[in-house]
Amino acid sequence: MGNIDLHLHTTASDGVMTPSEIVNYAKSRGLQAIAITDHDTIEGVEEALSEGRRAGLEVIPGIEISAEHSPGSMHLLGFFIDIHDPILRERLGYLQRARAERNPRMVDKLNKLGVSITFEEVLKASGGGQVGRPHFAQVLIEKGYVRSFQEAFNRFLRKGAPAYVEKMRFSAEESIHFINDASGVAVLAHPKTLQLNDRFELENLILRLVQEGLRGIEAYYPEHFAFEVELYKTLAERHGLLVTGGTDYHGIEKNGLDIGVGRGDMNLPYSILENLRTARRPSQR
Numbered sequence: 001m002g003n004i005d006l007h008l009h010t011t012a013s014d015g016v017m018t019p020s021e022i023v024n025y026a027k028s029r030g031l032q033a034i035a036i037t038d039h040d041t042i043e044g045v046e047e048a049l050s051e052g053r054r055a056g057l058e059v060i061p062g063i064e065i066s067a068e069h070s071p072g073s074m075h076l077l078g079f080f081i082d083i084h085d086p087i088l089r090e091r092l093g094y095l096q097r098a099r100a101e102r103n104p105r106m107v108d109k110l111n112k113l114g115v116s117i118t119f120e121e122v123l124k125a126s127g128g129g130q131v132g133r134p135h136f137a138q139v140l141i142e143k144g145y146v147r148s149f150q151e152a153f154n155r156f157l158r159k160g161a162p163a164y165v166e167k168m169r170f171s172a173e174e175s176i177h178f179i180n181d182a183s184g185v186a187v188l189a190h191p192k193t194l195q196l197n198d199r200f201e202l203e204n205l206i207l208r209l210v211q212e213g214l215r216g217i218e219a220y221y222p223e224h225f226a227f228e229v230e231l232y233k234t235l236a237e238r239h240g241l242l243v244t245g246g247t248d249y250h251g252i253e254k255n256g257l258d259i260g261v262g263r264g265d266m267n268l269p270y271s272i273l274e275n276l277r278t279a280r281r282p283s284q285r
């Protein structure tokens, strides 16, 4: 059995490869199964599913929802979602409109900071999919305002930076509910980015989310140190949660990171996906 990668982005959000390209790339790297988890959109899923059938690679329909949280960011993964679920589609429509309102305001802020950038340039960078901050970063690099993605985020785009604009999000509770209602399995993505102070804060949050229907924690993630992976696994076990993992591969921006293997040390067995599948409620199978 080959390995899996349960956290991937395509051109439908801020990834660089089209859904078909990422399926074929995963196949060429010997992966057995992947999940497509674009930010707040399922536009890439159908193409990935059909290319997966053609190429002989198992593709899990997924989503990555940005939920309300501070000081860091909270992302919730939904695996096995029914992409035709009307409520899910309506909720994602809200999030997409929220982005559409935010993006021109970020262009305005950048212009006021003396950065000459147009919305058309950002649209072009997005390649027709949903616009996200990495596309702003790409334009800032191309136009010579910054030298790297990290510099673009640190100076302009990260939460709290001068060009950052808040967008409407759903609460974690609401996000978990609409993932579950669309037959999905809700998983807390990369807990590290929550930027909580200690394990007690994290455990309290997890307790709250489990009450709402959270089913798993993404413990295996390229940015997690070994001690963090162990902590997340311990908390998962203590609260009856599944453990998942993925590289969050977007294509180019994170140097040295590759699909399936992350920075070389990731190795996610197919059993992780099997556990996720059997954990779906009987009515969801």
Ligand code: AMP
Pocket: 014, 039, 066, 131, 132, 133, 134, 149, 150, 153, 154, 158, 159
């Ligand atoms: P958006 O969907 O516009 O909120 O952008 C989210 C994406 O921006 C994330 O998936 C990351 O790839 C990237 N990102 C967010 N914050 C940072 C940061 N501080 N440093 C680098 N990349 C970031």
Ligand code: ZN
Pocket: 009, 013, 014, 015, 039, 132, 134, 250
């Ligand atoms: Zn992204």
Ligand code: FE
Pocket: 064, 075, 189, 190
């Ligand atoms: Fe994320």
Ligand code: FE
Pocket: 007, 009, 037, 064, 248
């Ligand atoms: Fe992601």
